[in-house]
Amino acid sequence: MLSKEMLEYVATLVEKSLGIQYARENHYQLEKRMDEVAAAFGMRGTEELFHTLRDRTNSKAMNALLDASTNNETSFFRDRAVFDAFAGELLGNPEFAGNTQNYIRIWSAASSTGQEAYSLAILLRQWQLQKPNRNYEIVVTDFSERVLQQAKEGKYSDLEVQRGLTPELLSKHFEKNTTAPGYWMVRPELKRQMSFRKVNLLEDWSDIGTFHIVFCRNVLIYQNMENKRKVIGRLINTILPDGYLVLGAAETLIGLSEKFEIRRLGKAVYYQKLPKG
Template sequence: MREDDYLFISRLVKEKSGLALAGDKQYLVESRLLPLAREAGIDDLGAFVTQLRRPDAASLRNSVVEAMTTNESFFFRDKVPFEHFTNVMMPYFINARASKRHLRIWCAASSTGQEPYSLAMCLQEMGSKIAGWRIEILGTDISSQALERAKAARYTQFEVQRGLPLHMLAKYFIQKSEGAGEVWEVVPSIRSMVTYQKFNLLDRFSALGVFDIVFCRNVLIYFDPPTKADVLDRISRVLSPDGFMMLGAAETVVGLTEAFQPMAGRRGLYCPTINKVPIAAS
């Protein structure tokens, strides 16, 4: 791929998704663009980029942006965030929201659905502790393809073996035949706890409403510092004053925003700076 073509793709992806492609990612760009080029009946990447530059190629450019986003996900990824959810966040809210019994949770960049379904399973495991509660889980992603998979809630044997405890597989999944193989489908009681919506983290958050918990994991690492800071500041505006934000293990707010403070001894867990760390969660 010519350098000017690579720069065009890099600018396109950055403008549309916030994803900052490093200069050494040309191999990744080529590997993800080739299938799209062939679908369009074009064998040469240079000719494909020429097509992308046309004013009437908006739909094709959107397909390129989706192809460049990373949709890596698996159930209970990294374990610690779900321990924080079960042992820190929910015990706090069960007490603090005892009169309202209503919570809103946002999984930003939810990919193919493993994270929101993992949270739904955690909630189901709490049983009578949250009986009568209305808990909304919203999963958003920029990729239509990833969201369709999330809504279908069907996973391969390989996918359910990555992080999912066996007792939860038996309890919350149904094994079904699909084509030449077997798939595992999330049970309706878990699926009904999650709604999905296409959403770009560069867009305004206000239309989504206010949340008590935001999981924004393993997406900021792909943004440049100004974009990271902007996303974090806007998350702070849609998070309740005593809410929680969960970042990925390799992500931090340090040097990016003063809107959040880390919770001591709780890796990746943050609360708004305007609010003291909840006593019940310390």
């Protein structure tokens, strides 16, 4: 058993690295995760892990603990209204983000296992097929290398594909995995315009470029106010004039930034960057 002070120390370490907060009443969860990481690394117990974290002697164990602290809940077309608005109001609008060149660049930040990004790819592929000169790129990022690896592979269980995909979309864009029964693989053409990379939103990602639209959903909810402001303040610079930011259903920009205008697109809320934002 770790002392209160030890758990406090580790909770602060996680918060500083990733912004994820463990309230004191949830320190037992942190200890449980430490237990799992210690076992995975063949350590004698959480005390040994604590010492390697404090002395910074095992960066892999540190990363594993941070990874285990993330909540990776996601599904295809999560919050359907957001995707209906994307397809209907934005892709259907020739003025979208001043997009005269038929090219759209999108960032799925904190994408988890990739369902959000592939849902967008399904819609963009449809949009592209309507006119041959249309093109797009989706940059898919997350802090966790574990979830990013799954996103990159595009491998989903029966249960995962049942969450949000219609049978038509499933057969059109996925094929059964021949070596792992009960799993599906994204068809290669859907992945073609996607790139994957590890990004910690609290660290430096200034080389990521600019986007017509950034999806940063269900990640800021775990951050304190200071981190939320910091991340939003930097996200603004990656969004092209008139471009959009999309947050999770329970998240808001109110009190965080005045550089966006709230736009109700269908039943979804999008934040459009102000021309001087």
